[in-house]
Amino acid sequence: MSNEIKAIGKIGRKGELYPPKEIREAVKLKPGDKVLYIAKQNKIEVIPLKTFKEALEDKPLVKISINEFEELTEEITNKFV
Numbered sequence: 001m002s003n004e005i006k007a008i009g010k011i012g013r014k015g016e017l018y019p020p021k022e023i024r025e026a027v028k029l030k031p032g033d034k035v036l037y038i039a040k041q042n043k044i045e046v047i048p049l050k051t052f053k054e055a056l057e058d059k060p061l062v063k064i065s066i067n068e069f070e071e072l073t074e075e076i077t078n079k080f081v
Contacts, residue, residue, distance in 0.1 A: 017044075027048050029048055034049045035047060
């Protein structure tokens, strides 16, 4: 996100996190969405997770052939066997 948005939220009685509307809208969070929490150095990072369908709709980061994919898969598999 190039434009930083800052806002104050609150913590519920049971520890629920309530990010303000402008934060949820900035990262396109909707009720029921899953997020990854990372805690380090007294900070919490919240990263929205994509559904499998959303991930498939993204443009691929790289283009490889099926043969290249199979070779890479075999190489990775062999490292853990």
